[in-house]
Amino acid sequence: MPESLNLVQKIAIWVIPALFAITLHEVAHGFVANRLGDPTAKMLGRLSVNPFRHIDLFGTIIVPLVMLFLPGGFIFGWAKPVPVGERNLGNPRRDMALVGAAGPAANFLMAVAWALVIRLGLALSASASSIALPIALAGVAGVFINSLLMVFNLLPLPPLDGGRVAVSLMPPRYARVYERVEPFGIWIIVLLLFTGVLGFVLYPVLQGCFSFFALFAGVSPGNLWYLLGNLM
Numbered sequence: 458m459p460e461s462l463n464l465v466q467k468i469a470i471w472v473i474p475a476l477f478a479i480t481l482h483e484v485a486h487g488f489v490a491n492r493l494g495d496p497t498a499k500m501l502g503r504l505s506v507n508p509f510r511h512i513d514l515f516g517t518i519i520v521p522l523v524m525l526f527l528p529g530g531f532i533f534g535w536a537k538p539v540p541v542g543e544r545n546l547g548n549p550r551r552d553m554a555l556v557g558a559a560g561p562a563a564n565f566l567m568a569v570a571w572a573l574v575i576r577l578g579l580a581l582s583a584s585a586s587s588i589a590l591p592i593a594l595a596g597v598a599g600v601f602i603n604s605l606l607m608v609f610n611l612l613p614l615p616p617l618d619g620g621r622v623a624v625s626l627m628p629p630r631y632a633r634v635y636e637r638v639e640p641f642g643i644w645i646i647v648l649l650l651f652t653g654v655l656g657f658v659l660y661p662v663l664q665g666c667f668s669f670f671a672l673f674a675g676v677s678p679g680n681l682w683y684l685l686g687n688l689m
Contacts, residue, residue, distance in 0.1 A: 467688055468522075470591065474599035478567060478606055479517060479536040480508045485563035486556055486618075487539040493552040495545035503539050511536040538616075550625045557621030564607035568666070571599025572673035575684075579675065596674065597684045604666040608659055614646065615639035 462470070484506060487498025502510055512518065517536055546552035578593025613623040616639050624632045638645070649655035668678040676684075 462687060470594050470688060471598050471602075474571060474595060475602050476508045476517075478564060478599070478602045480506060480511045481563050481567060482560040482606060482610075483511050483536045483539045485559040486541065489559040490539070490541045490546070490552075490556045493555065494547050495542045497542045497545070498539045501540065508536075511539075513537045550629075554622045554625035557618040557625070560618050561607040561610050564603040564610075568600050568603035568607065568670050569673055571596045571603065572670040574599065575674035575676065575681075594684060594688060597681065598688055600667070600670045600674070600681070601685055601688075604663055604670065605659075608662045608666065612658075615642045617642070617646075 484504055487503045490497065491499045491504065498504055508517075513536055541553070541556055543549045543553060546556075573596075575593050575596030578589045578591075578596055581589040581592065610617050611619040611622075613619040615621070615624065615636060620635075620639070620642065624635055627635060646655065649658075664678070667681050671678045671681045674681065
């Protein structure tokens with residue numbers, strides 16, 4: 458393991474896992490909505506895996522690059538939200554919950570796939586050491602970014618996916634009141650981030666996710682965190 462990676466190497470390793478994590482998260486929302494009767498995302502070309510159809514200049518490019526330079530190595534971003542026409546759904550309350558859960562579910566499946574990529578990289582370490590390390594580190598980046606997006610989006614706060622699911626499960630009169638939080642949701646998230654509350658809530662769950670995905674990768678959770686440290 459090299460002592461450290463330079464910035465260009467870090468960006469090269471992060472870019473593909475991050476783009477897939479953000480893009481397929483949004484595609485999953487549109488795919489499930491389309492299957493449940495709403496073709497809005499399909500009509501707008503948002504079921505494509507082409508990341509350029511989903512990139513938000515600020516959220517997908519500028520914010521992650523800025524955060525890469527900040528202390529702590531915390532990298533985060535988002536894509537353009539996939540529009541969903543709730544009136545087109547057969548059972549709007551149930552179906553909106555399914556649409557909301559589709560994004561985190563996609564991130565879970567991608568994290569499993571990237572854990573297997575880590576295993577591949579480790580398996581190649583003896584016979585093809587020059588490519589084994591980049592493959593393993595890309596897998597680590599994929600596990601981390603997908604775990605983070607999954608856990609973060611499951612927070613029961615509008616406009617996050619967990620908020621969408623929570624609203625769908627609430628009795629209608631409570632749901633209408635809770636939906637009023639959405640315009641302030643992003644500011645609540647920013648406040649939780651800068652006060653440290655968000656990290657306090659998310660970090661133990663991320664630790665649990667890493668332990669789980671380490672099983673698929675065939676490494677100990679400690680080694681997975683060690684590999685991640687080389688990307689920060």
